[in-house]
Amino acid sequence: MSTSIIGAPITRIDGSLKVTGAALYAVDHPMDDIAFGVPVASTVGNARIVNIETSIAQRMPGVLAILHHGNTEQLFRPAEQLEPSSRAGEVRPPFEDDKVYYYGQYVALVVANTFEQAQDAASHVKVDYEAHPNVVEIAAAQAPEGPPRIHYSRGSAGEAFESAPVKIDETYEIPTETHNPMEMHATIAKWDGDKVTLYESTQGVVNHQHVMSEMLGIPLDQVQVIATFIGSGFGGKLFPWPHSLLAAMGAKRVKRPVKVQVPRSLMFTTVGHRPLTQQRMRMGATRDGKLVSIQHDVLQPTSLVDTYVEQCTGVTTMLYSCDNVAAKQTLVPMNIGTPTPMRGPGIVPGLFPLESAMDELAIKLNLDPLELRLKNYAEQDESYNPARPFSSKRLRECYQTGAERFGWSKRTAQVGSMKRGDEVLGWGMGTATWHAGRGTATVRVRLNADGTARASCATQDIGTGTYTIFAQVVSEKTGIPIDKIEVVLGDTSLPDGPTSGGSTVTATVLPAVTQATQGAIDRVIAAAQTLPSSPFKRVSAGGDPPTLKMTAGRIHAADQPPESGMPFQEVLAQKRLAALEAESRTAPDPAEAHKFSAHSFGAQFLEVAWDPGIARLRVTRGVTVIDAGKIINHRTGRNQILGAVVMGIGMGLFEETIYDPRNAKPLNNNFADYLVGTNADIPELDCIFVEYPDLHVNEYGARGIGEIGLAGVAPALTMAVYHATGVRVRKLPVRIEELMAGQRTMTA
Amino acid sequence: MEVFRYSQARTVEGAVRSGGAAGSSFIAGGTTLVDLMKLNVLQPRALVDINGLALDRVEPLPNGGLRIGAMVRNSDLANDATVRQKYAVLSEALLSGASPQLRNMATTGGNLLQKTRCYYFRDTNYACNKRQPGSGCSALDGFNRIHAVLGGSDHCIATHASDMAVAMMALEATVHTQGPKGERAIALDEFYLVPGDTPERENVLLPGELITHVTLPALASGTRSRYLKLRDRAQYEFALASSAVVVNVSGGRIERARIAFGGVGTKPWRSREAEHALEGQETSEEVFRRAAEAAMADAKPLKYNAFKIELAKRALVRTLKETTQAA
Known part of the structure; x- marks a missing residue:
């Protein structure tokens, strides 16, 4: 068996389950006697609850219970500062007291026999508030709280x-x-005695289990978390949010399984968001374009109930070579829910000012923006003292490959100088990067007597293709065809696996799957060597027993072709074994981790078309080149990058949660009013991988690719917008009115 | 959502009888009504389902016009051969609205009556004179980027959401109804009401009065028409500004022009001012721009929506250019 299955564009092994609707997402799990919980959420942003009137709702058909702070036992806070393996989205448990800190905070939960009954009753729970003024705008906020966080x-x-x-x-x-x-x-949530099972849409079942154990105040072994399929998370599902506790509390109260689904409107309030960031960027350079100073100051809101720092400045300290760099981040608490990581946290919002300022500097210097980047190329990671070598960095090749594919050399620098019919074209580029992390994973691999294999781990597939890469590795090591390999993920009863976040799962699990597979193969080989009528004895008549290996699903002497051996299932059959399995736990080598700085890199090029007569802007072309080491699956890998570029176009042109300062409500809390790109907004996008395996990270040389595709899109987009329109957009998203204001002198 | 009674009408007369009861509402495609019922914005006590009425045909009229049944789905109307050929503006407007799934459900009559997308109308925690007369308008000093610059009052500045109605306004459509007092034909321009101090009254329909069909007049040969919708993204968003143009040009002069705007008015906005500025004039950008200025002369910007005035002007200038260029 060749190793070609690693890297091949294998289709998802769970694809047919998903397109046929057979894949079970959190709310799909069939459950007898289930009841439905619908939360009542606050309609004010800063208040004390004076009274919760439930008498009408309580008497409505099908209502089983109404829970609120006045009639529930106190839950606990998570031990996250003390217990490194747990982190909650928001440390304040629901119904902790009578305070309302943000619009959309849960103030009650109605549990009823049907969803409709619960919803109807929830709308008849009347909450009286003693309301105080809200603060949802950074300009209206108090002075920054305390000393800088970073x-x-x-x-x-x-x-x-x-x-x-x-x-x-x-x-x-x-x-x-x-x-x-x-x-x-x-x-x-389903209780069996004092044990609770949570079917959850989460990016980390293991972390969720820890937090729930801490906040419900029950031992870890009494909490099981299952997330078989997840309809993505983008970071919002990294850490547990209060609805999970509501379901557990409700189920305990009514002694039935309870389902709570957060409605789309509350997705905007109660389960995190990427916080607004105001970022001042000061950059100094010599006349020939060498950076001499970068100062990056970030002001960012957090909630009143928790502290979240969007670490925007880290990327500024390492992306370019510069002797003098300073960064500072400050928080402002406001009446909004707690922020949380969103795809590319820190780096994506940090790169927008950094890359935008590089473009503005290039214009001042009359340099091509790509040339300015090459002039300040960081050969080492200067954020460390002394500077550390990169484990592998091919950014220069990304720039060159992208520039060639895009046709960058044909760009004329003057604003509005590139035309196509009635439209003005704008070209922009941005640098992308993401740190290459790796964590700890335990994986079990089982080789079955029926010729199939099974790999299992608690980690989950949030839609990125984790199921498939497990099968690829097992197939590559054993030669068992992909369709005979079962992968079982997303359940805390399985061996511990990592949270799906920070683009780390692939780098983390590959070594564990590899070792566990090898362990299982070794056991089958050991069995083969002790078969009473071993065919391998013949091969080695008179000498030492031969070294055996497994290829194409067959056990054979290492110096003989696979056909000379026997199928592994025959070994198991002859030994009358149902299966042989092995478990392996792998972790990064801390010594290795300190020798190198490991990052992925990329270059992104975008074209916009601007129709000045009707102030219409569209993205018309995009090229992304990524250096992320070895790509394990070119189909799902490409899907990750292109999906991230689509998200970046949304970030650049559409996305903004708009709060009403009067009551702290996110006004556009639905899919019609919160805009993301539609198919019609997305042009043909190109994605190229420059593949240099990074063997310092793991034996395949694979770094993660979940975030990096988003990293350089927004600055490339605003740079293209400037090139087409002459309007420099420093406040996202790019809005029609801002472009029109910039072209007052132009005629339609 | 509140509990409601549900019945199916088998005849127009039966529908009018049931629909006339207090708290009753007709339901056709349900794309507005069901949505707003879920939000408790609309709480009808009874729904009269008119999907079984035989009002789903598009038929040519002897005078060369077109009769469109109230139950013709938006997707069917947009793709009707006659509409595509003779009334391009209508097909374009329909296809620019909503999404394919919604267009497959939404009906002609329902589309004329669709509700505004105003954030404050759709949330019962806000004051809204349209939803609850006398409670106030939260949009006036709220985030009013999507709100109207024409036809607003101190009581309401919500835009009318329909694209189809804007095209029909430029086509001088007539709405045909049947009510407790018999049949009526109402010029579309007289069908809608500006909010004034009664924003809860959006049109002249009386309780139980049912739209049965819409007629379009015949167009002179050589008439050209176009709908252009401008918005933040390319699809699935209401208009920030849109323009519907129906125009006849002869010898470089505009003989007849019918102009309407969407996204900027509290009702689908016919602009006779623009029409007067165009008719009899030569086709030139200067003339188009003058018409656009005339159309927006009375526009009143609010804190966030001033750009819509210029955007609407540009939409008109562009659609005029496209419809008056030599074919």
């Missing part, structure tokens, strides 16, 4: 900026953005 400095950035001959000093803003996966957050 402070970084190397060299003397302030002095170097003052004396720099060429300077940029601009402030950029990314609005609040809301995760909108197709599958909304949901939980089914």
